[in-house]
Amino acid sequence: MTIRVALCGNPNVGKTSLFNALTGMRQYVANWPGVTVEVKEGVRSWRGHQLIITDLPGTYSLLATSLDEKIARDFLLYKTPDVVVVIADALSMEQGLYLLLEILELEARAILVVNAIDEARQKGLVIDRQELSKHLKVPVVLTSALTGEGIQDLLDCIVSTASTEQKRVLFNFSDKTEKMIQQLAALIKAQVGEAASRWFAIKYLEGDPHVVERLSQLVLKSVAKPGNLKSQIARERYDHIQLIVKESIMAISKELSMSEAIDHVLTHKFIGIPIFLALMYLAFNFAFETVQPLSDFLEGTFSHLAELTKARLGEGMVTSMIADGILGGVGAVLAFVPNIFALFFLLGIMEDSGYLPRAAFVMDRVMYSLKLSGRSFMSFLLGFGCSVPAVLSTRGIPDVRERIVSVLSVPFVSCSARLPVYLLIASIFFSRNQGVVVFSIYVLSMFAAMISSLVLNRTLFKGQKGIFVLELPRYRLPSFRNLALYTWLRGKHFLVKAGTIIFISSLVLWALMYFPDPNDVTRSFAAQIGKAVSLVLRPLKFDWRASTALFFGVAAKEIIVSTFGMLFNTQGETLTEQLSQLFDPVTAYSFIVFVMAYIPCFATLATIKSELGTKYAVISVIYSFSMAYVLALAVRMIGGIFA
Amino acid sequence: MKFLLLFEWLTAFSLFLLMIKGETMLAFCVLIFSFIYLFGLLESRKDPQRIRAHAMVGGIMFFVVAALTFLNDLARLELKFNLSRALLILLGVIGLIQARAVRKHFK
Ligand SMILES: Nc1nc2c(ncn2[C@@H]2O[C@H](COP(=O)(O)OP(=O)(O)O)[C@@H](O)[C@H]2O)c(=O)[nH]1
Numbered sequence: 150m151t152i153r154v155a156l157c158g159n160p161n162v163g164k165t166s167l168f169n170a171l172t173g174m175r176q177y178v179a180n181w182p183g184v185t186v187e188v189k190e191g192v193r194s195w196r197g198h199q200l201i202i203t204d205l206p207g208t209y210s211l212l213a214t215s216l217d218e219k220i221a222r223d224f225l226l227y228k229t230p231d232v233v234v235v236i237a238d239a240l241s242m243e244q245g246l247y248l249l250l251e252i253l254e255l256e257a258r259a260i261l262v263v264n265a266i267d268e269a270r271q272k273g274l275v276i277d278r279q280e281l282s283k284h285l286k287v288p289v290v291l292t293s294a295l296t297g298e299g300i301q302d303l304l305d306c307i308v309s310t311a312s313t314e315q316k317r318v319l320f321n322f323s324d325k326t327e328k329m330i331q332q333l334a335a336l337i338k339a340q341v342g343e344a345a346s347r348w349f350a351i352k353y354l355e356g357d358p359h360v361v362e363r364l365s366q367l368v369l370k371s372v373a374k375p376g377n378l379k380s381q382i383a384r385e386r387y388d389h390i391q392l393i394v395k396e397s398i399m400a401i402s403k404e405l406s407m408s409e410a411i412d413h414v415l416t417h418k419f420i421g422i423p424i425f426l427a428l429m430y431l432a433f434n435f436a437f438e439t440v441q442p443l444s445d446f447l448e449g450t451f452s453h454l455a456e457l458t459k460a461r462l463g464e465g466m467v468t469s470m471i472a473d474g475i476l477g478g479v480g481a482v483l484a485f486v487p488n489i490f491a492l493f494f495l496l497g498i499m500e501d502s503g504y505l506p507r508a509a510f511v512m513d514r515v516m517y518s519l520k521l522s523g524r525s526f527m528s529f530l531l532g533f534g535c536s537v538p539a540v541l542s543t544r545g546i547p548d549v550r551e552r553i554v555s556v557l558s559v560p561f562v563s564c565s566a567r568l569p570v571y572l573l574i575a576s577i578f579f580s581r582n583q584g585v586v587v588f589s590i591y592v593l594s595m596f597a598a599m600i601s602s603l604v605l606n607r608t609l610f611k612g613q614k615g616i617f618v619l620e621l622p623r624y625r626l627p628s629f630r631n632l633a634l635y636t637w638l639r640g641k642h643f644l645v646k647a648g649t650i651i652f653i654s655s656l657v658l659w660a661l662m663y664f665p666d667p668n669d670v671t672r673s674f675a676a677q678i679g680k681a682v683s684l685v686l687r688p689l690k691f692d693w694r695a696s697t698a699l700f701f702g703v704a705a706k707e708i709i710v711s712t713f714g715m716l717f718n719t720q721g722e723t724l725t726e727q728l729s730q731l732f733d734p735v736t737a738y739s740f741i742v743f744v745m746a747y748i749p750c751f752a753t754l755a756t757i758k759s760e761l762g763t764k765y766a767v768i769s770v771i772y773s774f775s776m777a778y779v780l781a782l783a784v785r786m787i788g789g790i791f792a
Numbered sequence: 793m794k795f796l797l798l799f800e801w802l803t804a805f806s807l808f809l810l811m812i813k814g815e816t817m818l819a820f821c822v823l824i825f826s827f828i829y830l831f832g833l834l835e836s837r838k839d840p841q842r843i844r845a846h847a848m849v850g851g852i853m854f855f856v857v858a859a860l861t862f863l864n865d866l867a868r869l870e871l872k873f874n875l876s877r878a879l880l881i882l883l884g885v886i887g888l889i890q891a892r893a894v895r896k897h898f899k
């Protein structure tokens with residue numbers, strides 16, 4: 150028999166971890182609410198049954214207010230899984246039970262899973278599973294996705310629950326509320342059917358936008374306005390939950406917990422933000438300076454290989470293609486692999502330990518005055534890795550206006566693909582202050598994103614302030630396995646890119662530089678494109694070589710580095726020595742500022758297009774290009790004063 | 793406890809003054825982390841848990857700075873053994889020990 154199982158629960162309770170434990174798959178888990186924005190499916194056979202398990206995005210309630218909540222709800226409503234597994238966090242069960250109460254109103258076969266039981270035990274909490282099950286009238290399983298405890302029980306429980314009869318567990322509201330619900334239910338029975346009428350009535354009273362719209366033809370206003378009892382219903386459910394929790398959980402102490410203690414300092418009113426900046430600096434310094442010898446070694450190896458090829462094969466087209474095109478272009482990018490992996494490793498530690506949401510929380514005070522919530526700051530922080538997941542993560546932002554503003558601003562945050570460009574330029578022109586220069590670009594990029602949000606908000610949207618509802622996860626010592634997986638998955642993406650997009654475009658670029666005259670690169674096709682582009686960029690003093698690099702870099706930012714690698718790949722001198730003639734320090738800095746801000750790469754544009762439509766992708770191109778231009782000009786002018 | 797915090801804060805602050813010339817950014821990190829101890833001193837005496845929280849987090853932070861700086865020196869093959877490095881390592885080691893000792897007090 151095939152059993153369709155849906156996993157749902159609040160963000161960050163361990164749904165994906167359980168999903169992995171149940172299916173044996175390896176989805177990345179993050180100690181960070183809002184990671185699962187898409188629906189993932191896996192299969193597991195158990196005692197002769199085939200379980201098709203779906204991992205839904207985290208949701209706090211079935212009142213679909215943000216996109217990922219809507220995805221989860223629509224799945225439950227329209228795909229009607231055979232068994233719904235509601236996962237709650239053992240250390241904060243209330244939110245999870247709230248969701249369970251809502252799901253029970255849907256006439257579903259539900260199982261309550263209390264996850265992270267290992268942590269609860271460590272804290273001296275005892276959870277009485279029979280008691281919980283008695284009050285909620287659903288089977289309860291205690292699990293730990295970390296130790297694997299309870300996973301087999303859960304599988305057995307799914308199989309046995311699937312063959313039970315479907316039943317609806319009614320939660321009885323207070324008399325007054327019940328009366329209202331029944332009155333409404335009677336009115337809408339004709340339209341939605343007897344069975345669903347109660348659910349529709351409750352959702353109508355809670356003000357669910359989709360239900361209200363669906364019932365809009367009926368004249369219900371005389372009984373109650375939509376959303377009339379929203380807070381009343383929520384309060385009654387919470388009161389009920391509080392009672393259950395009191396009966397079934399026994400805690401021991403009231404001391405400050407570890408997480409509270411750490412939070413007391415890290416989210417401190419005065420030093421919270423400085424600590425965040427200091428930690429960021431240390432992390433970047435590690436990725437740029439400490440690992441640099443490895444990168445230098447790789448760079449040396451690649452140019453050595455190129456010379457060796459030339460010596461072995463003699464001059465000619467094939468030699469040039471291998472030495473200049475592949476080794477010069479792809480090698481220039483691959484040299485930065487150690488930096489990228491180090492950066493991801495440290496970001497991984499911050500993410501997995503639970504620190505990043507705190508950073509967003511601390512910054513929320515600043516963001517609030519920009520009329521944005523800390524939620525968009527989280528997307529910005531994700532953007533340090535790659536803009537694509539950062540854009541996707543804005544799905545968790547309930548307010549459409551704020552979401553658009555965030556999507557347009559996220560690409561300013563420096564993703565890892567831009568890092569090779571900064572490192573290359575900084576090591577040549579600012580060798581003594583390399584770490585500081587690169588860090589300054591990162592800080593600037595953060596500022597650019599925030600200022601962009603501010604400007605867009607003020608001018609285009611004139612919105613109101615968003616409210617921050619992010620829940621802070623507990624601190625955890627990052628597990629090495631999870632960290633390694635994280636670093637590898639993200640870093641692999643970079644390697645794959647080097648082997649595909651960058652490899653191919655290096656070959657294309659090489660051809661454009663080699664023809665029509667192999668001996669004179671200034672007459673090549675690439676140079677002609679570059680010269681045309683440089684007309685536009687002339688006020689910034691970027692010559693045709695820089696312009697060529699920028700032009701091809703729109704596809705993927707690393708290509709800027711491969712272009713330089715090829716343009717300056719003549720024998721004898723290293724790339725570094727030759728590049729130093731290209732810019733003066735002010736132009737060099739304005740060049741990296743331009744790279745930081747200008748047009749998002751193809752992958753990001755495609756994501757923006759699929760999330761918000763072509764219109765916003767086009768807007769994003771124009772907007773970021775103008776912003777880059779303005780910023781680079783500003784650097785020129787400020788630099789001109791000092792130089 | 794407060795006595796230890798005061799000692800650590802004074803040490804960290806002198807370290808900041810020592811390093812500000814040569815390694816400005818690192819010096820500012822040390823300064824910021826030293827404020828963790830300073831604000832711990834300002835907590836009320838009746839609330840020992842709060843003071844311990846500052847001691848623990850400050851200790852971890854100094855351990856992190858010391859470890860990263862050591863790694864960085866190592867990578868450049870120039871191990872420095874001057875006064876500021878000695879102080880930094882001292883703060884890092886004390887920090888680690890005190891963080892481990894204090895953490896028992898939290899649930
Ligand atoms: N100690 C412990 N940690 C867990 C458990 N389940 C999940 N986690 C951690 O909780 C965090 C969030 O997990 P994730 O599966 O991404 O949650 P989701 O957002 O609900 O999908 C990760 O850091 C996991 O390693 C558990 O049973 N015990």
Ligand SMILES: [Mg+2]
Nearest residue numbers: 164165184185
């Ligand atoms: Mg997940």
